Amino acid sequence: MGELSADYKGKCGIVFGANTVIGKALGRFLSRSGVKLGLIDLDSFRHDGLAQSLRETDARVMYKSVSSCSEHGIKEAVDHIAGDLGGLDYLVCAYYLEEERKRTNPDDLALDTFDTWLKHWVLNYFLVMKAAVPHMIKRAAGNIVFVNTTAGYTGEGEGEGQLTGEWSLHECACSSAITGMMTSIARDVIPKGISVNGVSLGSNYEEAIETVVWAANLWLSGACEYACAQNLRLY
Amino acid sequence: MDLKGRVSLVTGGAGGIGVKVCEKLAALGSFVYVCDIREATEFVARVNAEYQESRAASARCDISSKEDVEALYSRISQERGGVDVLVNNAAVYGPMKTHRFPEISYEDFTKTIQVDLSGAAYCTLSAIPHMKQQGWGRIVFTAAPMSSSGIPSPYLAGKAGFIGLTKYLSRKYAGDGISTFALALRHVDTPLIRKVIASRGRDVEEGVKAMHAKSLTGRMITPEEVAAVYARFISASSPRISGAVILADGGITYLR
Numbered sequence: 001m002g003e004l005s006a007d008y009k010g011k012c013g014i015v016f017g018a019n020t021v022i023g024k025a026l027g028r029f030l031s032r033s034g035v036k037l038g039l040i041d042l043d044s045f046r047h048d049g050l051a052q053s054l055r056e057t058d059a060r061v062m063y064k065s066v067s068s069c070s071e072h073g074i075k076e077a078v079d080h081i082a083g084d085l086g087g088l089d090y091l092v093c094a095y096y097l098e099e100e101r102k103r104t105n106p107d108d109l110a111l112d113t114f115d116t117w118l119k120h121w122v123l124n125y126f127l128v129m130k131a132a133v134p135h136m137i138k139r140a141a142g143n144i145v146f147v148n149t150t151a152g153y154t155g156e157g158e159g160e161g162q163l164t165g166e167w168s169l170h171e172c173a174c175s176s177a178i179t180g181m182m183t184s185i186a187r188d189v190i191p192k193g194i195s196v197n198g199v200s201l202g203s204n205y206e207e208a209i210e211t212v213v214w215a216a217n218l219w220l221s222g223a224c225e226y227a228c229a230q231n232l233r234l235y
Numbered sequence: 236m237d238l239k240g241r242v243s244l245v246t247g248g249a250g251g252i253g254v255k256v257c258e259k260l261a262a263l264g265s266f267v268y269v270c271d272i273r274e275a276t277e278f279v280a281r282v283n284a285e286y287q288e289s290r291a292a293s294a295r296c297d298i299s300s301k302e303d304v305e306a307l308y309s310r311i312s313q314e315r316g317g318v319d320v321l322v323n324n325a326a327v328y329g330p331m332k333t334h335r336f337p338e339i340s341y342e343d344f345t346k347t348i349q350v351d352l353s354g355a356a357y358c359t360l361s362a363i364p365h366m367k368q369q370g371w372g373r374i375v376f377t378a379a380p381m382s383s384s385g386i387p388s389p390y391l392a393g394k395a396g397f398i399g400l401t402k403y404l405s406r407k408y409a410g411d412g413i414s415t416f417a418l419a420l421r422h423v424d425t426p427l428i429r430k431v432i433a434s435r436g437r438d439v440e441e442g443v444k445a446m447h448a449k450s451l452t453g454r455m456i457t458p459e460e461v462a463a464v465y466a467r468f469i470s471a472s473s474p475r476i477s478g479a480v481i482l483a484d485g486g487i488t489y490l491r
Contacts, residue, residue, distance in 0.1 A: 071341045109360045111301045118353060122392060126344055133337045152395070155402025155478070169360070172403035173396045176381075177352055180395025183381050184388035188336040 006221030009034035013090030013220075014081055016128045018063070019045045022147050022201075023094035025209045026216050028054070035090065036060040038081030040128070042068050042120070045096055060085070069119050071127055078131035088135035090220050093125045094147045097171075106166040117170035122177050133189060140193035143220045147212070148200040150233050152176025175200075179231060186229035195219065198231040208234050238470065239264035242315045244307075246298055246358060247325030249275040251425035252377060255462035256322050258282070261290045263466060265320060268294040268311060272325075298325055298354030299346075308361040317365030320469055323355035324377040326393065328427060331434030334387035344389045351393025359400060367411045373469045376401055376417035377461075378480065380488050394419075398480050405478025414477035416468050421484035422446055424455040450485030 013030050017023040018039035031037050031054045039051050043065050051063035062084060064077040082088040100120060104113060125146065136142025151167045152175030179198065186196035197219040199212055215232045218224060243260045247253040249271035257267045257275075261282050267290065269275040275293040282291040292314075296307045311318055329347035333339055359374060366372025378401070379386065379394035386394075397417050404415040422428075424443065432442035447454045464483070468476065482488060 109363055111304070111357050111360055114353065114356045114360065115301075118348070118356075122348070123341075123345065126388070127341060130337050130341065137337075151403075152399035153402070155399060155404070156406045167403070169356070169400065169403050169407070172399035173352065173356055174399070176399030176402075177348070177392040177396035180379075180381055181388045181392035183395070184386055184391040185336045187385070188388070 006217075006223070008221075010036070011089040012036045012038070012082065012085040012087050013092070014038040014040060014078065014088060014128075014132060015092045015094060016040045016124070017042075017094035017096060017147070018050055019047045020094045020096050021098060021209065022212055023092070024050050025213055026092050026094065029213045029217065030090065030092075030220075031057070031059040031061060036085040038062045038064065038078075038085060040074075040077050040081075041065045042096065042124070044068065045099065069123050069127065074124070074127045075131040078128065078135070082132075082135040087139060088132055089139075089142055091128070091132045091142070091144045092147065092216060092220075093128060093145065095121050095125070097149065101171070104168050104170060106168045108168065113168075114170045114173070117174045118177075121174045122181065125178060126181065129185060133194065136194045137189075137192050142194040143222060144194065144196040145216045145219045146178060146182045146196065146198040147216075148178050148182075148198050148231065149175050150200045150202050150235055152179055153200065153233065182231070183229040190228045195222075195225060195227060196229060197224075197227050200231050200233045202235040237264055238320070241265045241319040242268070242311065242317065243320035243322065244268045244270055244294070244311065244318045244358065244362070245322040245324055246270045246354065247377075249273055249278065251427055252423060252458040252461050253322075253324045254278060255458040256324060256465055257291065259462040259466045260320065260469070261286065263470065266315060267291045268318075270294040270296050270298070270307065270325070272297055298358060299349035301357055304354070304357040304361055312365070317369070318362045319366065319369070319371065320373045320375075321358055321362045322375045322377075322465060323358060323397065324375075325354055326351045326377065326390065326427075328431060329387040329390050331431065336388055339388065347387065347389035348393050351390060352396040355393075355397065355400070359404070363408070363413070366413045367408065370412040372408075372411075372413035374404055374413065374415040375465050375469065376415075378417040378419045380419045380421060380482055380484060401480055402478055409474060409477060412474065414468075414471070414474060416477065416479045416481070418461060418464060419480055419482045419484070420456065420461065421487060422450050422455045423461060424457055450487055452485045454485075456483060456485060
């Protein structure tokens with residue numbers, strides 16, 4: 001990863017979905033690279049183990065839990081972190097995919113199940129972006145990474161295991177919706193000095209953690225500073 | 236091409252592309268439920284008079300409401316057995332003035348995406364059991380290219396969501412006789428696009444003229460042309476014709 005190393009030291013970042021497999025990996029990477037870090041989880045996935053273990057390494061880490069789709073709660077958490085850490089340079093949006101997949105039967109055609117996916121994934125990403133971007137606009141700089149899956153491109157997923165399994169209609173629809181949302185937002189904010197790009201994981205992403213960190217680093221480091229709304233697909 | 240005996244549901248059926256799709260499907264013999272936020276009484280009366288039989292019905296429904304969608308499917312099930320052809324065409328553009336990020340409000344974002352994406356998902360999820368049971372179904376999406384620029388985030392999120400739906404449905408239900416496809420459209424001459432031009436303070440006719448000129452074909456796509464493509468896919472008998480997302484934008488996305 002050395003060729004992409006950026007000067008992260010002293011910068012401030014937030015990982016939303018810090019308790020996901022990907023969130024943890026990216027949180028560790030950013031903290032070890034010297035980023036002052038805010039970790040945000042949904043109440044239902046509250047677990048500050050990562051924050052505690054990072055603090056043991058003398059890293060500067062804050063931890064907040066928020067209610068899903070709480071506009072006020074998410075804004076308050078982001079404002080608090082940015083205020084305390086001294087601004088915001090990076091945002092990583094990681095989703096609780098492994099948990100949501102465990103709870104979803106791929107043959108489930110219930111309308112409520114779709115609502116759950118939409119709220120937990122698309123709407124929470126929107127809200128955390130809405131809270132974070134004004135802090136980046138103040139500095140006319142910022143790098144954002146959306147963690148997504150390739151479900152929206154391929155409509156299929158195979159494999160067995162805790163984190164994989166068959167993809168559902170709900171996931172495929174929300175995955176491609178995230179890509180559309182990212183594309184539109186990226187174009188709105190790039191004139192303000194903010195880049196928004198994505199990493200889309202294949203179904204066996206347990207094995208791809210290192211590659212995900214590499215990809216996120218590509219976008220966060222500014223190595224491709226003119227990239228806008230690009231989605232690195234890791235099949 | 237014959238859809239005699241088939242029951243179609245077209246969301247956003249009372250205007251723009253939707254009304255032309257309804258006309259086309261009725262012309263092919265299908266019974267058409269014209270689903271919209273407003274009643275389509277006049278249109279339905281005209282169609283039924285033209286064919287001198289009951290060929291269409293107005294189906295007023297707010298598709299962003301699960302209760303409305305469930306009630307509509309319950310009605311169709313009782314009246315006609317179920318939906319054989321679903322055209323997910325309804326969409327709202329979102330706020331005309333404050334649609335840029337981060338100015339767009341959470342309320343506007345959710346209101347828009349609930350019509351554009353949740354509405355289509357509700358209709359699709361409700362349609363599948365009947366289609367699966369009878370071993371035949373067609374699901375169509377009026378989508379948009381993910382690469383479109385200057386489009387509000389909830390609108391593009393909703394339209395892009397159709398691409399994932401199309402891919403998923405074609406794989407999951409290929410063996411059940413259900414085919415699906417999407418047209419990723421840009422530059423279709425509809426009342427919505429005229430409304431968007433007006434909201435930007437531009438002269439509508441001048442704006443439309445500029446959009447005609449911007450297309451490499453020299454003109455915008457018409458709703459009739461979209462309806463004709465839908466009809467062709469819906470009528471296709473081969474189960475292999477499924478899962479396609481066709482970019483239909485007059486060449487502007489990649490060539491400009």
